[in-house]
Each structure stands twice: as C-alpha cells, then as structure tokens.
Amino acid sequence: MNIHRPLVEDQSYLRHFWHPVCTLDELKQSNPDGVGPIGAVLLDEPLVIARLDGEVVAMRDRCAHRFAKLSAGKIIGSRIQCPYHGWEYGASGKCELIPACPNDPIPKKAMTPGYDCRVKYDIVWVRLDSSWDLTEVPYCSAWDNPEFERVIVAQPYDWDSSSERRWENFTDFSHFAYVHPGTLYDPAYSEPAIVPIDRVGGEMQFFMEPGKDMLDTLPPESPLGSWTYRAAMPFSINLDIRLYKTGKPFLLWTTSSPVSHDRCRNFMIIAHTDAELPDEEPLNFQKIVLAEDQPVIETQPGGLSLEEVSLPTDKVSNQYRKWLRELANAASNGKEAFEHALLTDIVESR
Numbered sequence: 001m002n003i004h005r006p007l008v009e010d011q012s013y014l015r016h017f018w019h020p021v022c023t024l025d026e027l028k029q030s031n032p033d034g035v036g037p038i039g040a041v042l043l044d045e046p047l048v049i050a051r052l053d054g055e056v057v058a059m060r061d062r063c064a065h066r067f068a069k070l071s072a073g074k075i076i077g078s079r080i081q082c083p084y085h086g087w088e089y090g091a092s093g094k095c096e097l098i099p100a101c102p103n104d105p106i107p108k109k110a111m112t113p114g115y116d117c118r119v120k121y122d123i124v125w126v127r128l129d130s131s132w133d134l135t136e137v138p139y140c141s142a143w144d145n146p147e148f149e150r151v152i153v154a155q156p157y158d159w160d161s162s163s164e165r166r167w168e169n170f171t172d173f174s175h176f177a178y179v180h181p182g183t184l185y186d187p188a189y190s191e192p193a194i195v196p197i198d199r200v201g202g203e204m205q206f207f208m209e210p211g212k213d214m215l216d217t218l219p220p221e222s223p224l225g226s227w228t229y230r231a232a233m234p235f236s237i238n239l240d241i242r243l244y245k246t247g248k249p250f251l252l253w254t255t256s257s258p259v260s261h262d263r264c265r266n267f268m269i270i271a272h273t274d275a276e277l278p279d280e281e282p283l284n285f286q287k288i289v290l291a292e293d294q295p296v297i298e299t300q301p302g303g304l305s306l307e308e309v310s311l312p313t314d315k316v317s318n319q320y321r322k323w324l325r326e327l328a329n330a331a332s333n334g335k336e337a338f339e340h341a342l343l344t345d346i347v348e349s350r
C-alpha cells in the first residue's frame with residue numbers, strides 16, 4: 001500500500017493527552033515492595049515508573065551520568081537508584097546523591113525530566129506535555145454505575161500495530177461478519193449500520209443496535225445488546241452494552257497506548273453484574289475475540305494513509321480520521337486552536 005501521504009505528518013499533538021502506561025497490579029508485581037521501578041515506552045519515550053513516598057511518579061528512563069536505564073535500578077527510600085554507579089534521583093527527577101563524590105555540589109544537569117502522572121481505574125497514566133492542561137484521563141463507566149458487581153482490570157496486551165489502527169478495529173462495524181463470525185456476529189449481517197456521531201466534550205459518541213436474532217446463533221458469552229460508545233480522543237473507547245438476554249449492563253472499555261508509530265499497548269476493563277462469574281470467563285472470551293483481530297490488524301501498516309479507500313459505511317473511522325487531522329493541525333497552531341478543535345461540540349444525533 002502506498003502510505004506516502006500519511007493522514008497526520010506530525011504526531012506530537014499526542015503528547016498533550018493522557019495515556020496509560022502500566023496497571024497498578026504490574027507495579028505491585030514488580031518487586032516484593034510493590035514500588036517499582038518498572039520501564040514503559042510512550043510515544044518512543046522510555047519512561048521509568050515508580051512509587052516514591054507513596055506517590056506514583058514517571059520520569060525519562062535515562063540516568064544523566066552515562067545514560068543507563070533507571071528502570072533497571074532500585075528504590076532506596078524516596079529515591080530511584082541508578083544500577084550503574086548509584087546516583088539517586090528524587091521524585092522531581094533531580095539527582096540528590098552522587099556516591100562517588102558525596103562532598104561535591106551536584107551538577108545542575110544531573111537530572112532526568114519528570115512527567116505528569118496519575119493513577120485512575122487502577123491504571124497509571126502519563127501526560128508527556130502538560131503545558132496546555134486541556135485534557136483529562138479518558139472516561140470509564142465502570143466506576144460510575146452501581147449495577148456493576150464486578151470490575152476486572154485486565155493484563156495489558158501488546159500489538160505490532162498503531163493505536164489508531166487498534167481504535168479503528170474496535171469500533172469497526174464492517175469487520176464483525178468477516179473477522180468474528182460465530183463469536184461476535186452472524187455473517188448474515190454483513191451490511192453495517194451508518195449511525196449519527198456526536199462530538200461532545202472531547203469524545204466521539206454513537207450508538208448501535210446489532211440484530212436481535214443473532215441471539216439464536218451466537219455463544220452465550222457473546223455480549224450482544226445495544227451498544228453505546230463514548231470514545232475519548234484519541235485512543236479510548238467506553239462501550240456500554242445493555243445485554244439483550246438479561247437487560248443488564250456489560251462494559252467493555254479499552255484504551256490503546258501509543259508505544260511507537262507501529263506498536264501499541266492495550267488496556268482493557270470489563271465490568272458486569274454477575275458477582276459469581278469467575279473472571280476467566282469474560283477474559284477468555286475476549287482473548288478469543290482478540291486472537292481473531294490481531295493477525296489481521298498486524299498486517300496493516302501502522303500509519304494511517306490518505307491513499308486508503310473509504311466507504312460511507314466507514315463513517316466512524318472517517319469521522320475519527322477527520323478529527324485526528326484537525327487535532328494535529330490545531331496543535332501546531334497553539335493552545336487556543338487545540339482547545340477549539342478538541343472541545344467544540346458537534347451534535348448530529350438530534
């Protein structure tokens with residue numbers, strides 16, 4: 001495929017958004033104290049994540065001395081210690097101890113940049129550029145709806161694909177009949193709906209009702225119901241499902257984290273109303289679905305291209321791409337333009 005005309009030339013606008021980098025569980029598993037450090041990569045930037053004095057922090061994963069990775073070091077009290085010569089860094093990213101010359105002043109450049117870091121939904125989030133402070137951690141309804149008895153924060157999974165492709169894959173109505181026949185969809189429903197799409201508060205919002213008669217052919221674990229999407233830009237999707245079978249809610253939430261232009265780390269939350277159901281059941285069903293998607297999506301090039309041929313039935317993807325381009329262009333024109341592009345509501349549904 002000719003990808004010489006990329007949809008977006010400059011990806012730096014993505015630095016203004018919050019992205020997930022690891023789960024709290026991963027941080028807890030990282031060592032017996034549960035404080036890290038662990039390494040992650042976000043938009044090609046290597047990060048070290050650690051809990052220092054109770055606070056989760058994120059910094060560039062590079063010691064200023066000889067560029068060893070701090071994520072290979074350890075936590076000493078409230079500092080991260082470099083594994084190579086023992087320099088110790090505090091929560092701000094400044095080096096606070098150089099054991100080789102304990103009586104000399106610490107050079108000003110002996111620091112590593114720190115990034116804004118938050119814990120939400122038992123997931124650690126990082127924003128690389130907080131200079132405009134216009135973005136929020138994406139919406140997840142699992143913590144909002146008291147009907148949910150069980151909320152599962154799944155182990156993240158990595159794909160050789162971009163976050164844009166993963167987002168489009170999750171919201172693509174046309175692929176169900178081909179990639180998920182018998183799991184999510186009956187192949188007889190191969191002509192997808194074209195739905196109204198709203199932009200509200202930095203989210204794409206839309207609604208879809210798959211055919212009810214698929215209940216007869218799909219396995220009982222298949223979350224067939226009315227699907228309400230709230231997709232916080234750029235890579236998050238909160239899919240609230242009202243199950244046809246029981247009338248109860250079921251949540252599939254996913255946010256793709258852009259490791260690089262062709263690599264993504266994907267976070268998933270499943271919430272449901274059956275307190276007795278072992279977590280393995282919905283998780284295993286999702287694993288089957290993901291194993292159907294992954295080999296297809298990994299054949300696509302990471303970058304989105306203006307050469308791709310779009311149909312009216314690709315409306316969700318078409319609108320998504322339009323918005324990505326607007327955001328990228330606006331970001332190069334400054335804070336006000338970016339705020340306007342992200343937060344101007346456009347409502348089609350009424």
Ligand code: FES
Pocket residue numbers: 063064065066067068082083084085086087
């Ligand atoms: S490379 Fe980190 S202390 Fe020398």
Ligand SMILES: [Fe+2]
Pocket residue numbers: 169170175179180289293
């Ligand atoms: Fe899929």
